[in-house]
Every structure is written in C-alpha cells, then in structure tokens.
Amino acid sequence: MQKPRPLPVIVAVDRSGSMGADGKIEALNSALKNFIASLQGESNSKAEIQVALYSFGRDTATCDIPLNPAYNISDVPVYEAYGCTPMGMAFKEMKELIENRDQIPSRAYKPTIVIITDGIPTDDYRIPMDALIKDGRSSKAFRMAMAIGEDADKDMLAEFVSDSEFLVSGDKARDIVKFFKYVTMSVTSRTKSQSPDNPVIPTYPADDIIEF
C-alpha cells in the first residue's frame, strides 16, 4: 500500500522583544503547543501532516523543530521575547527547506507556510522574501500570516500571503490563539479534501461570545 503523501506545514514565529508586551509571547507559546497537539491526530491514509517550526528574534532565525510528522513531535519550545526581528533570515531558512527535495519530495502536497509577527523586519528581508514567494517550488506554497498590533508591517505581509483572505490582523493575545485555530482548520480541511492542493479558505473562528 502506498504511503500517505506528506503535507508540510512550516511555521515561523516572531520572538523579538516587542512580543514580550501584553502577554503576546505567553499566548504564542500556549497556542503553538495546542496547534501541534491538534494536528497530531489529523493525518490519514492520504496525507501525513508534517510540521517544521522556525523562530526569529535576537539577531538570528533558528529552526527549532525540523520537519517531522506532527505525531512524532513531543517537545514544543517555550519562547522568550528578546532582540530584533530578523524575518529575512527566516524566509531564507524556509526557502532552503522547501527547495530540498530530500526533505520535501515531489510526491508531497503543496506546503503551507505560516508567519506570525508584531513588528517590522529589522534585516534586509526583500531579497529572501522575493525568492521565497516568487521563485522556484517555494512560490507554489500556500502562505498565511498574522499581523499582531499596529506596529506589524501589514503591507509587507499583504504581499507575502498567497491570498488576501490568508492575512489576519489581531491586537490581543487571544487573537493569536484564534489564528492558530484558523490555520488548523485550513490544514485539516486539506487532509480531508479530495483535492488537497486546491486552496481552502476556512471561515475565521468567531469570538466565543456568550450571550445572556
């Protein structure tokens, strides 16, 4: 029997100093843990969800979870907010991963790239971002983003995402949790779809408002 096709989900999160304000980094840590847990039971005979996690902060971008089936991931990092926003370095790292056919073979479904940030890139992001979104096989990935707060570079993120519906803005820590639910819905609906490479734009989850 043929093995399920990999469905890569590549996440890059901002751990710069500004994420330390208003409980954002704590919300991010909690949402990441729930996000990965929610994907762990969603692989099926057709698609195996694989996750890679990158972060950018201080003066560098790091790969904190190499691409792995979601069900194999047991340790999710707990981030501390510190330093600059070297987003360009994260774009470069993600590009290298997607172009590597040993890591992501041709039989894989299109990857989903997710970026979450509350700031403006502090490095030269233009060339690596263009390489990621315009050149080679990485240009075919679905790209989603969350802009947290007023200081996020929304113009840059609007250019980054593959559809305007995939750019989400938020200003509270709980919006980070909602965003990851949205990403989960998008990814899991692809695993259940007859054509997982057709764009799936789920409805953004409503606030859990209790009317009384």
Next chain:
Amino acid sequence: MSGYASIKTSIKGDKSVNQDAILTYEDATLVVLALADGLGSAPCSEKGSRTICRSIVSAVRKSILTSAPLSGTNIVDYWEAQLRMKGFNPQDCLTTSSFVLINKKNKKVTAAQIGDSQIYLILDGIFIDNTKEKDFANITECVGSSNGVKYSITSHFFENTIRTLIASDGICDELEPNSIPLMADYLVKRYSAIPKRRRNLALSGEVRRSFSKRNSDDKSMIFLWNE
C-alpha cells in the same frame, strides 16, 4: 519514414474517451513526433491534446514555408485560436505537450515539453534523460493554464544514430529511466523484424499485455530510430 523508422500507439484507459493524442509528420527536411496527454480534470481535454499535436505540425510547416522562426508561444497561440474557432474554451481543454523535431540535414534534435509526458533520447549511444520532476503532487504544468507556462526546450546534435521515446505518464510512470537504453535495443531489434504495416498493431498488443492491470491511465508512446 525514409532512413527513419517509428512505431506508435495510443490506448484508452478506463475513461470513456482517450485523452491522449499522438501525431507524426515527415517531409524532406524534418521529422516531427508529437504526443499530448489531456488533463483528466478538464472536461474537453481530448480536444486540447489532439489540437496541440496538430498545432505543432502546422506551426512547423508554416515555419518552413515562410522561413519565420518557430516558437513555443506561436504553437500555443495557434492552439488557442483553433479551439476558439471550434467553439471550445481553452481552459476546458488543458493538456500536456511533448514533441521532438529532427532536422534531417544538420542532424539537430530539438525536444520540447510542457508537463509530465517524458522524452528520452539516445544519441550516438549516449542516453539523455529529459525527465522533468514535478514540484509537488497534483501539479501538472499544462498548455492552457493561466500562469503563462512555456515549453522547456533542449537541443542536441547527433552524428550517426538516434533513438527517441516519447511516452505519456500512463507508460513512463512504470518505466525505470535507467532501463530505457536496454528497452530501446529491444524495440529496435523486435520491430525491425516485423513488416512495417504491422508494427503499430503489434506494439499496441505488447503495451496492453505489458502494463499492470491497476494502471488505468491512457497509454501512449512514439519510438523512433534511424535505420
């Protein structure tokens, strides 16, 4: 074909129509081998695959008659115009396209591809694998897609011998590329021994027998060698 021999077949899979198309053409200066595999997701892809093969031959002939340069863009434009003239929307007729042009005079071989039908060349005994790997699953580059896809074109010269195989994915998905030179030896030996008028029928029978029952794709191939 004078100096050149070819065998070809196109066999319907388990769909109601054969979405593949093949066409060969030869004149005093050129040999053209064209193969197309209509996309199953497009409702009229069999029209697209047949029309692109005819468009290739028409564009080549026009280029010879008028000395105008031949380009992939011209071929695709001609394909679109032909489909629209017959009342079809090109978006409903998506197809892959592969073709080989052989200039008999200067012995130049040009191989052109859009999509995952494969072209293999063995020139003077040297195997050239033009296999294009897909980026991801379920992404097939095709003629008629809106993202301006273009033919990937390579050119080579040969001195003495040429063998070339074009095959749709119904066949090439089951072939190990490294075994193509051995398969070419076998095809030359076997089909040279069969009278020309019976070769294509014999090939169709052999393809039907050789491929696994689970392979429900249309299966098409053209194989050429010089005698």
